[in-house]
Amino acid sequence: MKIGFIGLGIMGRPMAGHLVKAGHEVTGYDLNPVEFGGALAGGVAEAVRGADVVITMLPADPQVEAVFPDISANARPDALYIDFSTITPQTSQKVAQQWKRSLDAPVSGGEKGAVDAVLSIMVGGSADDFEAARPVFEAVGKTYKLVGGPGAGQYVKAANQLVVGGTFALVAEAIVLMEAAGVDATAGLDVLAGGLAGSRILELKRASMLARDFRPGFRIDLHHKDMGIILDAARGAEVAIPMGALTAQLIAAARAQGHGGLDHSALLKVVEGLSR
Known part of the structure; x- marks a missing residue:
């Protein structure tokens, strides 16, 4: 064609x-x-x-x-x-x-x-x-x-970004918890990736997150934009998404802290900052 x-x-x-x-x-x-x-x-x-x-x-x-x-x-x-x-x-x-x-x-x-x-x-x-x-x-x-x-694809993409953002936030918390406790976070994430907690994010991003390598594959700025779409879609559908709202705030914090050009796995930087 x-x-x-x-x-x-x-x-x-x-x-x-x-x-x-x-x-x-x-x-x-x-x-x-x-x-x-x-x-x-x-x-x-x-x-x-x-x-x-x-x-x-x-x-x-x-x-x-x-x-x-x-x-x-x-x-x-x-x-x-x-x-x-x-x-x-x-x-x-x-x-x-x-x-x-x-x-x-x-x-x-x-x-x-x-x-x-x-x-x-x-x-x-x-x-x-x-x-x-x-x-x-x-x-x-x-x-x-x-x-x-028409528009249905965008609603499903909003749901996708909701899950991706929330998963990044939870993986970041898991890394901070394991490292603060003095355990081998690399081995720990390997175990998580092979169990029920496994995900494409753990599969593709755990090594780069542990290395604090946040070169952009998908930027915080764009995920921030997507979270606005998600919250607006939820409001229009008259449903509550409390975890989504919290994830949106964490992504907004990353952007406000100057990390907008980094990969969305840079949520780890925000989560680390909460425990310092």
């Missing part, structure tokens, strides 16, 4: 590259141009003109809202629009009202998942458009599910 891909950042660049490797004709655009294996456009209009599929992978609602007018003015009216960004369900629903073939398809897996093409993709939209998008999902992800109508 001919694909216009907007947003070639930490996640978008490897995703676009996988689409090229899968045989698609990809034209990409980013404010900071980077090589990804396909053609580079000088703007949004050039990237999407004549495309069968238009893709955005952008940081937040304002960026999606900023590029959508250029997409709607220049893309073919029958083009399929896939938004991999993590934004509010309301923005995804508004886009769906303005573009007849659109899918909200936020992803989970971080930079490593994008590089390895094993992302988990939660999709909102119609069954027909989901099937049409399957070749795209197959190229960039391992798990992809249609979870409901």
Whole structure:
């Protein structure tokens, strides 16, 4: 397929590259141009003109809202629009009202998942458009599910970020507890990872957290944005998420302390500070 891909950042660049490797004709655009294996456009209009599929992978609602007018003015009216960004369900629903073939398809897996093409993709939209998008999902992800109508993908992504943030906070507390007690935290986390407490976070992040290596795969700043989406979604659904609210405060504290550019595993720095 001919694909216009907007947003070639930490996640978008490897995703676009996988689409090229899968045989698609990809034209990409980013404010900071980077090589990804396909053609580079000088703007949004050039990237999407004549495309069968238009893709955005952008940081937040304002960026999606900023590029959508250029997409709607220049893309073919029958083009399929896939938004991999993590934004509010309301923005995804508004886009769906303005573009007849659109899918909200936020992803989970971080930079490593994008590089390895094993992302988990939660999709909102119609069954027909989901099937049409399957070749795209197959190229960039391992798990992809249609979870409901427009905006549904964003609600599931909110739930994902809720669990991820809370798990990071608890792993951080476990590390602080074990180290303060003088036990071998490395061996301790190895045991935890092999039992009921095991998780992808323990699998992928325990070594870097113990080493205090917080090079960003997914930044605190972005998780802070996501926690705002989560709290707003809970308010709209009229449900209480007390653990989510506490996690949001810990992530806000990390950002306020100047750690916004670090990986979200840097919640460990906040938890350590509480016991000093």
